[in-house]
Amino acid sequence: MGIFSKTCEYGIRAVFFIAHRTADGARVSIKEIAANIDSPEPFLAKILQDLSRKGIIGSVKGPNGGFFLDPRSRKMPLARIVEAIDGEGVFTGCGLGLEYCSETNPCPLHHQFKKVRNQLTKMMENTTIGQFNEELHLGIKSLKK
Amino acid sequence: MGIFSKTCEYGIRAVFFIAHRTADGARVSIKEIAANIDSPEPFLAKILQDLSRKGIIGSVKGPNGGFFLDPRSRKMPLARIVEAIDGEGVFTGCGLGLEYCSETNPCPLHHQFKKVRNQLTKMMENTTIGQFNEELHLGIKSLKK
DNA sequence: AAATAAAAAGACAAAAAACTCTTTTATTAT
DNA sequence: ATAATAAAAGAGTTTTTTGTCTTTTTATTT
Numbered sequence: 001m002g003i004f005s006k007t008c009e010y011g012i013r014a015v016f017f018i019a020h021r022t023a024d025g026a027r028v029s030i031k032e033i034a035a036n037i038d039s040p041e042p043f044l045a046k047i048l049q050d051l052s053r054k055g056i057i058g059s060v061k062g063p064n065g066g067f068f069l070d071p072r073s074r075k076m077p078l079a080r081i082v083e084a085i086d087g088e089g090v091f092t093g094c095g096l097g098l099e100y101c102s103e104t105n106p107c108p109l110h111h112q113f114k115k116v117r118n119q120l121t122k123m124m125e126n127t128t129i130g131q132f133n134e135e136l137h138l139g140i141k142s143l144k145k
Numbered sequence: 146m147g148i149f150s151k152t153c154e155y156g157i158r159a160v161f162f163i164a165h166r167t168a169d170g171a172r173v174s175i176k177e178i179a180a181n182i183d184s185p186e187p188f189l190a191k192i193l194q195d196l197s198r199k200g201i202i203g204s205v206k207g208p209n210g211g212f213f214l215d216p217r218s219r220k221m222p223l224a225r226i227v228e229a230i231d232g233e234g235v236f237t238g239c240g241l242g243l244e245y246c247s248e249t250n251p252c253p254l255h256h257q258f259k260k261v262r263n264q265l266t267k268m269m270e271n272t273t274i275g276q277f278n279e280e281l282h283l284g285i286k287s288l289k290k
Numbered sequence: 291a292a293a294t295a296a297a298a299a300g301a302c303a304a305a306a307a308a309c310t311c312t313t314t315t316a317t318t319a320t
Numbered sequence: 321a322t323a324a325t326a327a328a329a330g331a332g333t334t335t336t337t338t339g340t341c342t343t344t345t346t347a348t349t350t
Binding site (some may be wrong): 001002003004005006009010012013016022065078082086089090094095096097098099100106107108110112113115116119123127131132135136141142144145 | 146147148149150151154155157158161184223231234235238239240241243244245251252253254257258260261267268272275276278280281286287288289290
Binding site (some may be wrong): 191207211 | 293294295296297298299
């Protein structure tokens with residue numbers, strides 16, 4: 001497994017795809033999202049339900065319904081998705097899984113690990129959800145396996 | 146969950162403790178290791194068996210037996226433990242879990258993510274197993290929760 | 291050689307993550 | 321109003337991770 005959970009990987013890819021696909025104000029169905037990011041459809045549905053409940057993505061039921069992103073969400077950093085799905089542990093937790101570990105009471109690896117963690121945080125805070133629309137639109141990058 | 150699996154966290158903590166505790170050539174039993182790193186003893190046994198099979202730590206059965214680290218292993222980078230337990234995916238895998246993603250065919254997040262991954266790799270390659278002996282010996286740092 | 295101490299191995303058990311299926315609810319178009 | 325469409329919700333199942341227990345093997349000490 002990578003740094004993020006599988007659920008989170010699907011979530012990020014889905015949100016990237018929704019951002020790309022609904023830039024013109026359209027909505028996109030789970031079916032289409034799932035097909036375009038290579039994810040199991042019913043499982044993805046759960047993830048998107050959750051992100052919708054948490055206000056990160058929008059959803060409308062019925063014909064012509066589907067998922068979408070409002071302009072505010074497009075400017076949202078990637079970190080918000082990760083926090084919503086995996087929790088903030090990736091950005092704050094100890095590398096050795098120690099509860100006591102903190103700046104004032106660090107574990108042996110704390111200072112080394114902190115640097116990496118902080119860089120990850122900075123990267124995820126500075127990358128926005130809508131940032132890759134053009135590359136995706138031009139077909140340069142893909143979200144499929 | 147953090148960047149590494151629980152298994153891996155236990156593994157790193159255990160190896161740090163073995164390094165610290167057997168610096169004088171002694172051996173240390175699972176019981177003692179488990180007590181000092183707050184880990185379930187039988188589960189830790191499995192992890193150490195694996196690390197022993199892979200030649201990262203040494204083990205001797207019978208009275209006065211136990212686990213130990215030879216001088217070569219003390220100079221080994223932390224990355225070897227992580228690779229042995231979690232695989233090298235943490236150091237090489239795509240942030241979005243995409244198989245195709247590589248330097249020549251990057252995913253949208255590839256270049257941003259690569260920097261973080263490379264810093265993690267560098268950190269884990271430059272940190273050695275035996276590096277924290279003194280701090281641990283002085284009781285400044287702990288491996289318990 | 292016998293007793294003992296400690297790891298190795300194997301077979302289980304529980305919990306969490308990943309994934310599926312079915313039913314319900316809301317919206318829109320006709 | 322009704323039919324069609326698409327998400328929401330709920331109730332599973334499977335797989336992986338995490339953790340336990342028992343027996344076997346090996347080395348050491350006496």
